Amino acid sequence: MGAKKIFTTPATPAGKPVTLNPKLARRTFLKIATAAAGLGGLAFSGRLVRKAQAKEAKIPYPGSKIVRTICTHCAVGCGVYAEVQNGVWVRQEIAQDHPISRGGHCCKGASAIDMVRSEKRLKYPLKREGGRWKRISWEQALDEVCSKLLEIREKYGPDAVHWNGSAKVSTEMAYLQRKLAAFWGTNNIDHQARI
Amino acid sequence: MTNSMNDIRHSKCIFMIGSNAAEAHPVAMQHILYAKEVNGAPLIVVDPRFTKLAAKATEYVRIRPGTDTAFLMGLINYIIQNDWHDKEFIRTRVAGFEEMRKVAAHYTPEVVEDITGVPKEQLARVAKLLATNRPGTVIWCMGITQHHIGSSNTRACCILQLVLGNMGVSGGGTNIFRGHDNVQGATDVCVLSHSLPAYYGLKEGSWKHWCKVWGVDYEWIKSRFHSKEYMHKKGFTLARWYEGVIQEDKITQYTPIRAVVFWGCASNSQSQYHKLKKALDKLDLVVIIDPFPTTTAAMCEKDNVYLLPSTSQYETEGSVTSSSRQAQWRYKVVDPIYEAKTDYEIMYEFVKRFGFADKFYKNIKQIPEDVTREIARGALTIGLCGWLPERIKKHTDNWHTFDIDTLQAKGGPCDGEYYGLPWPCWTETHPGTPILYDISKPVAKGGLPFRARFGTEYTYPDGRKENLLAAPGVANPGSEIKGGYPEFPGWKTDPNVIKEALRRGMAPFGNARARCYCWNFPDPVPIHREPLHSPRADLIKKYPTYPDKPDHYRVYTRFASEQKPELVKEYPLVLITGRMVEHMGGGAETRSNKYLAELAPEMYAEINVKVANDYGLREGDYVWIESPEGGRIKVKVKVTDRVDERTIFLPFHFGGFFMGRSYAANYPEGHQPYALGEPANIVTNYGYDIITQIQATKEGLCRLKKA
Numbered sequence: 074m075g076a077k078k079i080f081t082t083p084a085t086p087a088g089k090p091v092t093l094n095p096k097l098a099r100r101t102f103l104k105i106a107t108a109a110a111g112l113g114g115l116a117f118s119g120r121l122v123r124k125a126q127a128k129e130a131k132i133p134y135p136g137s138k139i140v141r142t143i144c145t146h147c148a149v150g151c152g153v154y155a156e157v158q159n160g161v162w163v164r165q166e167i168a169q170d171h172p173i174s175r176g177g178h179c180c181k182g183a184s185a186i187d188m189v190r191s192e193k194r195l196k197y198p199l200k201r202e203g204g205r206w207k208r209i210s211w212e213q214a215l216d217e218v219c220s221k222l223l224e225i226r227e228k229y230g231p232d233a234v235h236w237n238g239s240a241k242v243s244t245e246m247a248y249l250q251r252k253l254a255a256f257w258g259t260n261n262i263d264h265q266a267r268i
Numbered sequence: 269m270t271n272s273m274n275d276i277r278h279s280k281c282i283f284m285i286g287s288n289a290a291e292a293h294p295v296a297m298q299h300i301l302y303a304k305e306v307n308g309a310p311l312i313v314v315d316p317r318f319t320k321l322a323a324k325a326t327e328y329v330r331i332r333p334g335t336d337t338a339f340l341m342g343l344i345n346y347i348i349q350n351d352w353h354d355k356e357f358i359r360t361r362v363a364g365f366e367e368m369r370k371v372a373a374h375y376t377p378e379v380v381e382d383i384t385g386v387p388k389e390q391l392a393r394v395a396k397l398l399a400t401n402r403p404g405t406v407i408w409c410m411g412i413t414q415h416h417i418g419s420s421n422t423r424a425c426c427i428l429q430l431v432l433g434n435m436g437v438s439g440g441g442t443n444i445f446r447g448h449d450n451v452q453g454a455t456d457v458c459v460l461s462h463s464l465p466a467y468y469g470l471k472e473g474s475w476k477h478w479c480k481v482w483g484v485d486y487e488w489i490k491s492r493f494h495s496k497e498y499m500h501k502k503g504f505t506l507a508r509w510y511e512g513v514i515q516e517d518k519i520t521q522y523t524p525i526r527a528v529v530f531w532g533c534a535s536n537s538q539s540q541y542h543k544l545k546k547a548l549d550k551l552d553l554v555v556i557i558d559p560f561p562t563t564t565a566a567m568c569e570k571d572n573v574y575l576l577p578s579t580s581q582y583e584t585e586g587s588v589t590s591s592s593r594q595a596q597w598r599y600k601v602v603d604p605i606y607e608a609k610t611d612y613e614i615m616y617e618f619v620k621r622f623g624f625a626d627k628f629y630k631n632i633k634q635i636p637e638d639v640t641r642e643i644a645r646g647a648l649t650i651g652l653c654g655w656l657p658e659r660i661k662k663h664t665d666n667w668h669t670f671d672i673d674t675l676q677a678k679g680g681p682c683d684g685e686y687y688g689l690p691w692p693c694w695t696e697t698h699p700g701t702p703i704l705y706d707i708s709k710p711v712a713k714g715g716l717p718f719r720a721r722f723g724t725e726y727t728y729p730d731g732r733k734e735n736l737l738a739a740p741g742v743a744n745p746g747s748e749i750k751g752g753y754p755e756f757p758g759w760k761t762d763p764n765v766i767k768e769a770l771r772r773g774m775a776p777f778g779n780a781r782a783r784c785y786c787w788n789f790p791d792p793v794p795i796h797r798e799p800l801h802s803p804r805a806d807l808i809k810k811y812p813t814y815p816d817k818p819d820h821y822r823v824y825t826r827f828a829s830e831q832k833p834e835l836v837k838e839y840p841l842v843l844i845t846g847r848m849v850e851h852m853g854g855g856a857e858t859r860s861n862k863y864l865a866e867l868a869p870e871m872y873a874e875i876n877v878k879v880a881n882d883y884g885l886r887e888g889d890y891v892w893i894e895s896p897e898g899g900r901i902k903v904k905v906k907v908t909d910r911v912d913e914r915t916i917f918l919p920f921h922f923g924g925f926f927m928g929r930s931y932a933a934n935y936p937e938g939h940q941p942y943a944l945g946e947p948a949n950i951v952t953n954y955g956y957d958i959i960t961q962i963q964a965t966k967e968g969l970c971r972l973k974k975a
Contacts, residue, residue: 145580171668181864
């Protein structure tokens with residue numbers, strides 16, 4: 074069984090790979106910014122934006138699709154409508170018909186889109202070398218990390234590695250983290266629920 | 269949560285202690301405010317700080333940090349003294365009431381006022397509000413749990429609800445608002461050092477059960493461990509793993525920790541952060557897997573660190589469990605951006621290189637759906653058997669068909685089911701359990717009694733014997749046995765036993781009484797114990813902490829030897845921490861979000877007007893805050909009456925500064941978050957819960973120095 078077989082996850086609703094077109098991104102940023110301003114109490118510089126008209130905010134992007142998803146911040150579990158065009162998340166909308174959130178969003182939920190669009194996102198694997206961050210390939214990163222972990226396991230035992238898992242991933246992924254520790258041979262695994 | 273966010277709409281009284289939902293769970297507020305406005309429910313907020321939630325309260329109770337158990341036991345005592353307790357509920361569904369009552373009797377309004385600082389008249393008023401407005405809900409968060417007696421605090425909340433008869437009813441319950449979006453799901457699958465998924469623990473039978481689910485040989489898994497002993501020994505926790513590296517407290521493990529992997533986890537959320545930083549400098553290897561660089565990356569100064577970019581959760585998919593035990597399918601919005609890989613893919617690459625991919629993915633061909641199915645096959649204890657990926661997706665696809673008051677679908681493809689199939693969802697056709705311990709509905713339709721987990725009879729220290737099963741006549745409609753019954757043998761490992769129990773109208777885990785007296789806890793009935801670092805030196809002798817615990821999750825943990833009455837002379841102020849609405853957790857995501865960073869760009873300390881004047885501080889001045897452990901941070905002052913004259917409040921989301929120095933240049937270039945600041949946890953104190961080892965960040969001491 075190979076990686077390809079496992080990772081046959083469905084393509085994006087638009088069915089195309091993501092290319093962040095800066096022109097498109099900018100235009101849509103302005104649109105979402107104005108749409109969200111009233112909801113989240115977000116403050117925007119007047120220089121950058123013009124006021125969107127209500128009817129304009131309701132016009133779908135040509136060929137776009139709406140995806141139902143769930144906010145990634147707190148455990149209330151608010152619904153989010155994401156508008157996707159050509160594989161790019163162009164706009165988000167509150168979910169008026171969601172049974173828990175009923176159209177409610179806090180400022181974090183209202184800015185969910187920046188989780189994907191933030192320029193601060195890591196772009197490729199990095200390692201620290203000579204006190205500086207150095208770009209490396211995935212292959213090199215995985216090979217080095219895994220061989221070092223195996224070396225430590227061999228030399229000191231499986232409990233010489235501590236795994237801090239996550240309450241920010243899916244239940245399936247969290248389960249795999251726990252399973253990994255078991256297969257690795259340690260109970261040194263924990264996550265944010267402890268604290 | 270025993271009930272749900274939506275069910276709070278039915279409450280007649282809302283009691284919130286150690287929760288600031290207005291900032292931490294803002295969207296839940298609509299249900300709370302509905303109950304307040306429409307039902308006229310009093311909203312009682314108990315907190316050391318006048319929070320944004322407190323601003324909505326009908327009754328605000330300012331409590332001294334670390335004295336919640338004393339206040340709760342005081343309420344319980346006052347309710348019993350006035351004969352307001354629910355005698356029928358207690359007679360039929362509660363155990364150990366007499367034993368608990370004797371302990372609670374100590375907490376008279378006068379005693380409680382001395383410990384907590386809450387005027388006795390206010391205690392009486394709150395008790396009366398609770399007694400005369402039923403059913404009421406009790407809600408708490410980390411203000412209750414992050415104490416050395418955090419586990420006692422939570423139990424005192426539960427006992428309060430038992431005494432009021434508020435359990436198993438709509439509008440009642442014990443409702444813990446959880447923090448991270450999937451902390452409930454990650455807890456349920458036990459990314460925890462003391463248990464295998466679904467709270468099975470680490471016993472031999474638990475390992476055998478999960479080996480069977482995974483389809484691997486138990487002997488092979490055993491061979492992966494250092495020894496059988498270490499298979500059953502609880503591991504290090506997130507709160508204290510770094511002691512495994514620096515060993516300032518003695519560790520009970522054959523090797524120190526040499527490598528740490530942070531997989532979607534911040535480090536600046538852990539107390540005594542300056543000690544954690546020492547560990548980062550000492551480790552052979554630090555691996556950070558995250559969409560953002562995180563504070564951890566900036567704090568690493570050695571060539572021992574790797575940063576692997578995982579995608580955000582919007583570029584992958586899977587189920588997430590809300591605080592109300594509901595599963596929702598978080599659909600993928602877009603494909604991974606840049607070179608980021610999904611967590612699933614990184615996991616596969618790791619496992620492949622570790623050489624056990626065939627065994628690890630034996631039942632898993634399609635990700636994540638086959639993982640959901642594997643969990644459903646194994647997690648019988650909490651009834652995840654009915655959480656099949658198709659069902660979870662169907663609920664999310666049809667969220668508009670569910671009623672906001674009952675959470676039940678009205679017609680449509682999910683007709684009659686409860687939104688998100690709140691667990692236990694015992695079978696592929698079970699509708700979910702919207703309210704735990706509700707005996708008004710059949711078990712197959714979402715009803716449930718209290719679990720029979722501790723045998724059928726108990727003899728208390730004074731010789732009194734008590735039947736632990738529910739009284740005759742108390743059972744869910746349609747139950748074959750009209751009264752209490754023990755658990756069904758084999759229900760935790762055989763789904764057919766569960767189906768058999770449901771066919772007979774019964775709960776697989778039995779029908780018992782809820783305990784007020786937990787003989788397996790250090791304090792069978794919750795009692796007040798002064799914080800390790802207490803501002804009330806005079807109370808330490810009367811309410812001392814526990815003896816030290818030599819092997820607490822593999823590390824010596826100080827209690828009595830850490831409780832020094834003279835400490836307050838040098839560190840006169842009480843330190844508490846909490847959330848801001850604009851940020852989340854360690855802030856790696858939100859401080860890198862341009863909108864949120866603009867809204868809340870700066871770290872600050874809330875300081876009372878009198879303290880500010882005494883120290884000669886004005887709004888915006890910088891101040892050093894110092895902890896007894898040697899941590900110090902330089903932060904801006906916010907002068908406010910939200911905190912009292914003895915308390916300092918710090919938000920805990922910041923990072924990128926360390927003891928006065930900026931580490932901005934230590935981030936990968938161009939990836940510094942928009943907002944940087946001192947982590948509050950550099951000055952949070954030593955102190956851990958006696959059972960869970962949660963860090964006691966809501967009851968420390970500190971001192972101020974003008975910067």
